[in-house]
Amino acid sequence: MEKNIPYKTYLDENEMPKAWYNVRADMKNKPAPLLDPQTHEPMTAEQLSAVFCRELVEQELNDTDPFIPIPQEIIEFYKMYRPSPLVRAYCLEKALDTPAKIYYKFEGNNTSGSHKLNSAIVQAYYAKKQGLNGVTTETGAGQWGTALSMACAYFGLDCKVFMVKVSYEQKPFRREVMRTYGASVTPSPSETTNVGRKILAEHPGTTGSLGCAISEAVEVAVGTEGYRYVLGSVLNQVLLHQSVIGLETKTAFEKIGEKPDIIIGCAGGGSNLGGLISPFMGEKLRGENDYRFIAVEPASCPSLTRGRYAYDFCDTGMVCPLAKMYTLGSGFIPSANHAGGLRYHGMSSTLSQLYDDKLMEAVSVEQTKVFEAAQQFARIEGILPAPESSHAIRVAIDEALKCKETGEEKTILFGLTGTGYFDMVAYQKFNDGEMTDYIPTDEDLAKGFAGLPKM
Amino acid sequence: MEKNIPYKTYLDENEMPKAWYNVRADMKNKPAPLLDPQTHEPMTAEQLSAVFCRELVEQELNDTDPFIPIPQEIIEFYKMYRPSPLVRAYCLEKALDTPAKIYYKFEGNNTSGSHKLNSAIVQAYYAKKQGLNGVTTETGAGQWGTALSMACAYFGLDCKVFMVKVSYEQKPFRREVMRTYGASVTPSPSETTNVGRKILAEHPGTTGSLGCAISEAVEVAVGTEGYRYVLGSVLNQVLLHQSVIGLETKTAFEKIGEKPDIIIGCAGGGSNLGGLISPFMGEKLRGENDYRFIAVEPASCPSLTRGRYAYDFCDTGMVCPLAKMYTLGSGFIPSANHAGGLRYHGMSSTLSQLYDDKLMEAVSVEQTKVFEAAQQFARIEGILPAPESSHAIRVAIDEALKCKETGEEKTILFGLTGTGYFDMVAYQKFNDGEMTDYIPTDEDLAKGFAGLPKM
Numbered sequence: 001m002e003k004n005i006p007y008k009t010y011l012d013e014n015e016m017p018k019a020w021y022n023v024r025a026d027m028k029n030k031p032a033p034l035l036d037p038q039t040h041e042p043m044t045a046e047q048l049s050a051v052f053c054r055e056l057v058e059q060e061l062n063d064t065d066p067f068i069p070i071p072q073e074i075i076e077f078y079k080m081y082r083p084s085p086l087v088r089a090y091c092l093e094k095a096l097d098t099p100a101k102i103y104y105k106f107e108g109n110n111t112s113g114s115h116k117l118n119s120a121i122v123q124a125y126y127a128k129k130q131g132l133n134g135v136t137t138e139t140g141a142g143q144w145g146t147a148l149s150m151a152c153a154y155f156g157l158d159c160k161v162f163m164v165k166v167s168y169e170q171k172p173f174r175r176e177v178m179r180t181y182g183a184s185v186t187p188s189p190s191e192t193t194n195v196g197r198k199i200l201a202e203h204p205g206t207t208g209s210l211g212c213a214i215s216e217a218v219e220v221a222v223g224t225e226g227y228r229y230v231l232g233s234v235l236n237q238v239l240l241h242q243s244v245i246g247l248e249t250k251t252a253f254e255k256i257g258e259k260p261d262i263i264i265g266c267a268g269g270g271s272n273l274g275g276l277i278s279p280f281m282g283e284k285l286r287g288e289n290d291y292r293f294i295a296v297e298p299a300s301c302p303s304l305t306r307g308r309y310a311y312d313f314c315d316t317g318m319v320c321p322l323a324k325m326y327t328l329g330s331g332f333i334p335s336a337n338h339a340g341g342l343r344y345h346g347m348s349s350t351l352s353q354l355y356d357d358k359l360m361e362a363v364s365v366e367q368t369k370v371f372e373a374a375q376q377f378a379r380i381e382g383i384l385p386a387p388e389s390s391h392a393i394r395v396a397i398d399e400a401l402k403c404k405e406t407g408e409e410k411t412i413l414f415g416l417t418g419t420g421y422f423d424m425v426a427y428q429k430f431n432d433g434e435m436t437d438y439i440p441t442d443e444d445l446a447k448g449f450a451g452l453p454k455m
Numbered sequence: 456m457e458k459n460i461p462y463k464t465y466l467d468e469n470e471m472p473k474a475w476y477n478v479r480a481d482m483k484n485k486p487a488p489l490l491d492p493q494t495h496e497p498m499t500a501e502q503l504s505a506v507f508c509r510e511l512v513e514q515e516l517n518d519t520d521p522f523i524p525i526p527q528e529i530i531e532f533y534k535m536y537r538p539s540p541l542v543r544a545y546c547l548e549k550a551l552d553t554p555a556k557i558y559y560k561f562e563g564n565n566t567s568g569s570h571k572l573n574s575a576i577v578q579a580y581y582a583k584k585q586g587l588n589g590v591t592t593e594t595g596a597g598q599w600g601t602a603l604s605m606a607c608a609y610f611g612l613d614c615k616v617f618m619v620k621v622s623y624e625q626k627p628f629r630r631e632v633m634r635t636y637g638a639s640v641t642p643s644p645s646e647t648t649n650v651g652r653k654i655l656a657e658h659p660g661t662t663g664s665l666g667c668a669i670s671e672a673v674e675v676a677v678g679t680e681g682y683r684y685v686l687g688s689v690l691n692q693v694l695l696h697q698s699v700i701g702l703e704t705k706t707a708f709e710k711i712g713e714k715p716d717i718i719i720g721c722a723g724g725g726s727n728l729g730g731l732i733s734p735f736m737g738e739k740l741r742g743e744n745d746y747r748f749i750a751v752e753p754a755s756c757p758s759l760t761r762g763r764y765a766y767d768f769c770d771t772g773m774v775c776p777l778a779k780m781y782t783l784g785s786g787f788i789p790s791a792n793h794a795g796g797l798r799y800h801g802m803s804s805t806l807s808q809l810y811d812d813k814l815m816e817a818v819s820v821e822q823t824k825v826f827e828a829a830q831q832f833a834r835i836e837g838i839l840p841a842p843e844s845s846h847a848i849r850v851a852i853d854e855a856l857k858c859k860e861t862g863e864e865k866t867i868l869f870g871l872t873g874t875g876y877f878d879m880v881a882y883q884k885f886n887d888g889e890m891t892d893y894i895p896t897d898e899d900l901a902k903g904f905a906g907l908p909k910m
Contacts, residue, residue, distance in 0.1 A: 006467070007534035007535060008534070010465050013462070079462040081837055109564045110838075111837055111838055111839040111874070150834075150837055153833075154546075154834070154835075172879070173628075173876070173877075173880075176882050176886060177839060177876075177879065177882075179883075179886045180830055180833055180839065180882050181833065181834060375635055378566065378635055379605075379609070379637065380609075381535065382565060382566060382605055383565075384566040384632060384635065421876040421877065424627070424628035424632065425628075427631050427634075428627070430635075431631060
């Protein structure tokens with residue numbers, strides 16, 4: 001008998017997660033530690049506490065406790081915008097005429113427009129708890145900066161955002177959302193920091209990069225009394241906070257009596273993918289269940305599929321700790337025609353280790369194919385997806401079409417991380433037929449690899 | 456014992472409305488009929504069918520049946536983006552330190568960003584069912600055009616949108632959303648219609664108005680084989696479709712064992728307010744329950760609070776039927792500093808009659824006060840509201856503050872019709888301290904009234 005599965009499954013408040021799941025606890029090969037960029041020794045908690053909030057440092061270094069309780073204040077805040085729905089994409093299935101069942105976990109129904117709020121609110125909470133005055137951060141496309149602005153407004157913290165200059169200019173509305181939440185937004189590189197002035201002197205016409213904005217934000221955090229730096233992806237702590245996505249998803253699947261075979265997510269720094277897959281990955285690591293995990297990245301910024309697994313700088317200014325990760329080199333910047341996010345040169349250490357251990361697959365996709373999927377999805381499922389999220393949509397559709405060929409009734413889950421309301425410049429390019437693809441040559445990549453630190 | 460009311464209440468699929476509620480059936484004084492602009496005789500179904508889809512004409516004229524079954528296809532589509540949540544604004548209550556309980560029904564969690572999709576999908580459905588090729592419409596701020604584009608994409612209908620020129624230029628991203636859904640978007644007034652050419656000849660520098668865009672859309676619909684015109688507000692049929700908002704809200708309140716005392720909504724053409732209040736108004740009309748209803752309109756476009764209750768043209772080109780409504784005259788255009796929507800010169804005939812019968816109150820608010828409420832709400836409740844919706848927020852906050860003074864524990868419900876992601880130009884003005892207010896003088900209004908038709 002066919003089960004009657006609703007389009008959308010929401011958890012009740014009492015079904016919501018009470019603890020985050022720390023996938024590192026179940027990993028046999030732990031992610032490599034952060035290293036001091038001078039001495040190449042593992043960073044101590046004390047060293048990290050100059051940059052990050054104390055309790056976040058503990059979470060960053062904790063690779064043994066599988067569950068970390070979620071503070072009550074965060075559970076309360078979650079109730080304002082969570083749970084996010086697990087959606088059965090009936091209309092997409094029908095349009096594709098596939099025997100596959102397609103589900104997506106939709107994280108876009110909050111003003112930040114993405115899953116980024118899940119970690120922003122936690123980092124702001126610990127900053128407030130520590131008695132800080134404010135935090136600094138960088139933002140590229142602007143989702144993280146928006147999320148952090150919202151979180152800081154909620155806790156009454158000051159929020160200084162360094163926004164990659166090209167985004168600052170092309171996305172004035174993102175900037176205004178952050179200002180509406182009380183944040184100050186500075187285009188990066190700027191004249192307000194040493195590292196910004198240095199980069200501007202060396203590259204006068206630069207439109208900025210995430211790595212450069214990170215350097216500026218860290219400099220201001222370390223040099224200002226009562227401030228710390230917060231980062232929206234890549235770090236272990238961020239994947240921990242994002243595990244709320246996967247935990248909710250897992251409970252929702254249990255509620256409807258289903259189980260995914262394939263789990264797909266887009267991967268920039270890895271926070272959404274890491275959060276979505278972590279409890280499922282835990283089952284795989286413990287031998288309880290098997291799943292296929294697929295990380296999807298842009299062909300123009302292919303850190304997993306074409307990068308090196310090596311220690312690298314997290315930022316352009318080389319002021320941050322070194323992280324072992326799949327990387328294209330901290331000097332790598334995607335070509336100018338790259339429209340969406342997912343432009344970070346490296347990948348979360350946790351995901352890098354899982355990928356290196358062959359517990360997860362990765363594919364890269366070209367952006368015109370991504371926007372084709374985005375448009376198709378928008379028209380069929382009614383949600384205008386973020387370009388980032390559309391990478392996952394592309395591969396979910398491809399997998400569903402494979403099922404159509406083979407007749408397999410697989411259950412496909414993907415993370416729909418956010419909405420594309422602030423990405424209409426990219427959509428306009430696509431609508432006008434002016435979007436192009438670019439795949440870096442081996443020579444392009446070699447330049448990035450040449451900047452890897454000598455270890 | 457304090458009840459444990461969740462932040463958000465969602466209905467299950469089987470709790471969703473199966474029929475729309477037609478408040479006219481319970482009204483003692485029915486809304487006045489549409490009149491032929493030439494003969495001043497009531498429009499017949501046949502006459503209306505030249506402009507509107509057949510089944511929509513039936514709904515337009517039906518003031519006797521209290522319930523109209525929702526077609527199964529619409530019930531299926533609803534599942535994609537409904538139910539919308541009924542949210543308890545715990546954080547706002549706490550911030551205001553009020554004994555009042557504040558609830559809002561949030562209609563912004565779909566790509567059109569507002570409640571407009573509720574009627575767009577129904578009108579597109581009947582157009583498809585009638586075998587039409589496409590529909591035409593106008594849009595101002597762009598929410599309705601976006602909603603209709605989504606609906607037409609779903610049913611495979613062509614969609615021609617006339618967008619008020621000033622919005623077309625100031626909101627290029629709205630335009631791109633519509634294009635992504637396959638709609639064609641023409642700035643109005645345009646050279647593509649007789650009425651557009653006439654208006655351009657008379658007012659060469661005009662940036663357009665809703666009334667003018669309506670005239671163009673109607674001309675194209677009537678003159679193109681297989682096309683009809685659809686309208687996103689004002690009409691009885693639209694209020695009928697929007698009753699899904701109120702029906703869901705009422706069921707959700709019953710589910711949590713609560714009942715609102717005051718129900719507040721912003722009012723432009725009246726579709727959201729009419730939809731939200733209708734089942735509650737039905738109880739009041741039948742003497743089963745009492746509620747206070749408050750319509751909130753901009754001080755710069757005060758059709759209820761300062762308009763005349765009279766027959767008027769619905770459009771600038773005077774091609775549409777005459778409607779009896781509270782109106783400022785079809786020539787009235789809000790001053791240039793008016794930032795948000797709610798700029799239509801008239802008000803739904805149904806709401807006009809209810810207001811005239813003193814079954815509903817109305818207040819007008821100035822836009823700087825509206826944006827103060829919007830910013831406060833955004834920071835506390837985490838949702839960036841549309842300027843339109845923020846009119847209701849303003850009055851909800853004011854009512855909650857009155858409760859603080861009197862100590863009354865009233866339950867306040869307001870309609871949060873949508874999100875403000877495409878209204879950041881207005882927010883920027885507010886953030887920069889450059890937003891101003893304008894209240895039309897009696898002389899300004901007299902000019903509009905002078906254009907009322909002689910009956």
